[in-house]
Amino acid sequence: xxxxxxxxxxxxxxxxxxxxxxxxxxxxxTPQTHIVERLADFISNGELDAEMIHAESxxxxxxxxxxxAATGVRTYTATCSQGFALMFELLPIMAGNRLPGVMSxxxxxxxAPINIxxxxxxxxxxxxxxxxxxxxxSTQEAIDTTIQLYKVSEDHxxxxxxxxxxxxxxxxxxxxxxxxxxxxxVDEFLPAFKPFVTLDPDKPVSIGPISFPNTYMEFKKQQxxxxxxxxxxxxxxxxxxxxxFGRAYGNGLIExxxxxxxERAIIGMGTLCGTGRIAxxxxxxxxxxxxxxxxxxxxxxxxxxxxxxxKNLKGLSVIDRHVSMGFEGPLCTDVRSAxxxxxxxxNGFIAGLGGRDITVDRLQKALxxxxxxxxxxxxx
Amino acid sequence: xxxxxxxxxxxxxxxxxxxxxxLAITAFFDGKYCQAFPSFGVERRGAPVEAFTRISxxxxxxxxxxxxxxxxxxxxxxxxxxxxxxxxxxxxxxxxINSDKKPEEFKLDTKAKVKTIDVTKVAxxxxxxxxxxxxxxxxxxxxTGEITLASINKAIDQExxxxxxxxxxxxxxxxxxxxxxxxx
Numbered sequence: 001x002x003x004x005x006x007x008x009x010x011x012x013x014x015x016x017x018x019x020x021x022x023x024x025x026x027x028x029x030t031p032q033t034h035i036v037e038r039l040a041d042f043i044s045n046g047e048l049d050a051e052m053i054h055a056e057s058x059x060x061x062x063x064x065x066x067x068x069a070a071t072g073v074r075t076y077t078a079t080c081s082q083g084f085a086l087m088f089e090l091l092p093i094m095a096g097n098r099l100p101g102v103m104s105x106x107x108x109x110x111x112a113p114i115n116i117x118x119x120x121x122x123x124x125x126x127x128x129x130x131x132x133x134x135x136x137x138s139t140q141e142a143i144d145t146t147i148q149l150y151k152v153s154e155d156h157x158x159x160x161x162x163x164x165x166x167x168x169x170x171x172x173x174x175x176x177x178x179x180x181x182x183x184x185x186v187d188e189f190l191p192a193f194k195p196f197v198t199l200d201p202d203k204p205v206s207i208g209p210i211s212f213p214n215t216y217m218e219f220k221k222q223q224x225x226x227x228x229x230x231x232x233x234x235x236x237x238x239x240x241x242x243x244x245f246g247r248a249y250g251n252g253l254i255e256x257x258x259x260x261x262x263e264r265a266i267i268g269m270g271t272l273c274g275t276g277r278i279a280x281x282x283x284x285x286x287x288x289x290x291x292x293x294x295x296x297x298x299x300x301x302x303x304x305x306x307x308x309x310x311k312n313l314k315g316l317s318v319i320d321r322h323v324s325m326g327f328e329g330p331l332c333t334d335v336r337s338a339x340x341x342x343x344x345x346x347n348g349f350i351a352g353l354g355g356r357d358i359t360v361d362r363l364q365k366a367l368x369x370x371x372x373x374x375x376x377x378x379x380x
Numbered sequence: 381x382x383x384x385x386x387x388x389x390x391x392x393x394x395x396x397x398x399x400x401x402x403l404a405i406t407a408f409f410d411g412k413y414c415q416a417f418p419s420f421g422v423e424r425r426g427a428p429v430e431a432f433t434r435i436s437x438x439x440x441x442x443x444x445x446x447x448x449x450x451x452x453x454x455x456x457x458x459x460x461x462x463x464x465x466x467x468x469x470x471x472x473x474x475x476x477i478n479s480d481k482k483p484e485e486f487k488l489d490t491k492a493k494v495k496t497i498d499v500t501k502v503a504x505x506x507x508x509x510x511x512x513x514x515x516x517x518x519x520x521x522x523x524t525g526e527i528t529l530a531s532i533n534k535a536i537d538q539e540x541x542x543x544x545x546x547x548x549x550x551x552x553x554x555x556x557x558x559x560x561x562x563x564x
Contacts, residue, residue: 005405005414117420170443175401175416177408271443278442355420359444 001245003179008139008171009034011178012078012104012164015146017048018186019102022073025053025064029083030116031168032106036078058083062090069099069161070207072198074150076101080168081108084122088129094161095130096223097208098196100153101161102146103131107270107321108168109354117355118168120269120321124298124330130223132162132230133298135269137249139178142166144247145296147181151190151237158230159196160223167271167321169355181245189244231300253302255294256309258284262291265310266367267335268319269295272351272358276319279363290367295331303338315345315370319363319379321352332376348376356380383436384526385446389465390455393425395513399455400431402514402535406521407435409531415440428463435526451524452492454478455499455512466490476523478512495523497564502556507549518554522561529558 006014012035016024024043026036042048053068055061058079069075079087084105094101105123109115123133134149136142142164149162166172197205211219231253238252249255255273258280259265266276273294283290293309293316295302310316316339320329327333332348339346349366352358362379369376386403390396397418404414412435419430432446448468457479459465466475471491477483480501483494497519499512507515514536521527533551540547 005401005408005416007401169417169420173417173420174443175404175414176440177413274441274443357445359447360442 001179001182001185003177005175006139006178006180007034007173007175008142008166009106009173010038011139011143011180012146012166013038013042014180015143016076016102016104017042018181018183019076019147019150019190020048020074021050021076023051023053023065023068023075024077025055025061025068025075026077027055027058027061027079027083029058029080031108031172032078032080032083032104034172035104035106039076058086059090062087062094065101066090066094066097066099069094069101070097070199072193072195074101074193076103078104078106080106081110081116081122084126085110088126091126091129091131093208096219098159098223098226099161100150100159100193102149102153103161103163104146105163105165106168106172107165115354116168118170118321119353119355120165121353123163123165124322127299127330130160130227132160132227132234132300133165134162134234134296135165135298136171136296137271137273137294139171139174139176140247141249142171143178143180144241144245144249147186147190148234148237148241148252152230152234154193155233156196158226158233160227160230165270170271185244189241227300231297231302234297234300249296250294251305253297254305254309255296257292257294259291259293259309261289263289263313264315264317264367264370265291265293265313266317266319266363267293267295267331268321269298269331270321272319272321272363275358275360276363279360279367282360283364283367288368298331301334301338306335306338307342310339310342310344313344315347317347317349317366317369317376319349319351319358319366323350323353345370345373347374349379351379383434383440383442384451385449386433386435386451386453387446387449388431388433388453388455389459389463390429390431390513391459392423392427392429394455395511396429396431396455399453399513399516400433402532402539403433403517403520403527404435405535405538406517406527406531407433409534410528412437413440428459449473451476451520451526453516453520455516457481460486466492474523476516476519478516495561495564497557497561499557502560503553506553506556507546511546511550511553514550515553515557518557519561522558529555
């Protein structure tokens with residue numbers, strides 16, 4: 001295992017390489033580009049034995065990933081923002097066909113107006129499409145989560161694609177220390193992909209043909225059961241990984257920070273949680289009983305784990321890096337629903353859209369808002 | 381050592397981002413934690429750009445932008461007329477300007493220490509080209525004491541592995557600037 005200073009994008013490429021995907025289909029888009037550029041390097045210099053499909057669009061990149069996965073090989077892609085939006089049509093097809101694979105998303109705002117910077121509006125908009133979605137805070141977590149999610153995705157009790165989400169620029173373009181595991185260690189942890197069903201001319205099958213009203217709901221119920229059933233599997237794989245590699249992120253689904261005697265807390269996803277730790281430490285030093293909850297798994301959503309961590313809170317402020325236009329932050333909706341009837345005051349904040357900085361000050365304002373029963377707001 | 385924040389001002393194409401990264405790698409070789417990132421702007425050649433580095437003995441959690449740097453480095457003296465390089469600089473901080481002028485000639489509105497050193501001149505003498513982004517770290521090491529010259533050399537060896545000749549010249553320039561800044 002080698003520790004180095006590495007850009008998060010490069011680290012994701014290294015993480016993906018360690019998982020030995022056989023097909024990397026991609027289309028470059030800022031700020032995801034560095035990831036696929038590095039993978040193209042690895043394939044061209046022989047470090048990674050994979051087929052690179054440089055598609056003519058993200059739509060085609062996802063179509064190629066689906067086709068490749070259906071032939072029974074491990075697949076990888078990466079995208080964000082408008083590219084993600086262009087892939088959208090195919091996202092439920094990959095999940096509905098129960099094909100495993102991992103996609104990195106360097107989360108970026110959606111147009112218009114054009115904005116290349118970070119928020120979660122791309123991936124969060126697709127939360128209902130059957131993909132597992134894990135949000136990462138650091139370069140190290142991004143590498144570790146990539147390796148974990150191949151194992152989760154390919155588990156025959158799951159068989160669903162998964163997204164590793166990192167904040168575009170705010171993490172993707174940061175260089176920091178990270179430990180890159182050895183190939184041998186990853187090979188021990190992640191066995192070769194065993195497909196459940198494959199497209200094979202000698203044994204013809206159809207994948208994803210029409211389903212009439214008398215069967216469609218059963219397919220969807222199975223798919224929903226599979227992603228709900230992924231909750232303990234994400235946890236189990238995370239724990240196995242933690243045991244082997246010595247790094248853990250809460251229980252794999254959700255992480256808590258100084259929550260033991262906390263009366264108030266914030267909950268959020270991604271890099272804002274790092275800044276949140278500082279916000280909490282500073283307020284703790286002033287005697288405020290505050291804490292932070294970092295949500296890793298947006299889908300499947302760990303309802304019971306959140307209830308357990310939050311149970312002694314008086315107030316919880318939700319930081320959404322996306323707004324469901326016409327209502328509120330989608331994470332806030334999820335948290336309110338999960339905590340319904342608990343009596344905990346849940347306050348929703350919209351922050352960090354299109355690269356607006358999420359600062360310690362802004363998070364402290366959100367943290368203390370429930371103390372004076374202030375309404376949630378846009379942290380402009 | 382508490383968390384230290386560095387802001388680097390340069391012009392697009394001058395290598396401010398590389399500078400921030402090599403500073404981070406140097407700190408890593410000194411056994412420290414580090415974080416380097418660009419200003420996330422839309423970069424154009426010649427336009428003013430910023431890059432940032434954080435250095436600490438402990439893992440760095442914070443992910444907000446740098447607002448109150450401990451140190452500022454200015455790679456291009458012509459930026460002094462167009463950018464408020466002292467913005468947010470801590471009053472016990474240090475501003476290092478690549479310039480042949482004296483600090484007082486800039487009339488800066490800051491309580492921080494201001495140091496000037498002619499990085500371009502030394503780079504032209506040693507490298508023969510105005511490559512200042514890596515060599516300036518020699519002056520930074522001498523003035524701030526946050527990083528060591530030995531680790532700068534290690535970082536250059538790693539990052540210039542495929543361009544050893546330029547790497548060696550950068551090491552020589554950095555060392556010369558280190559000694560100049562130490563003597564000043």
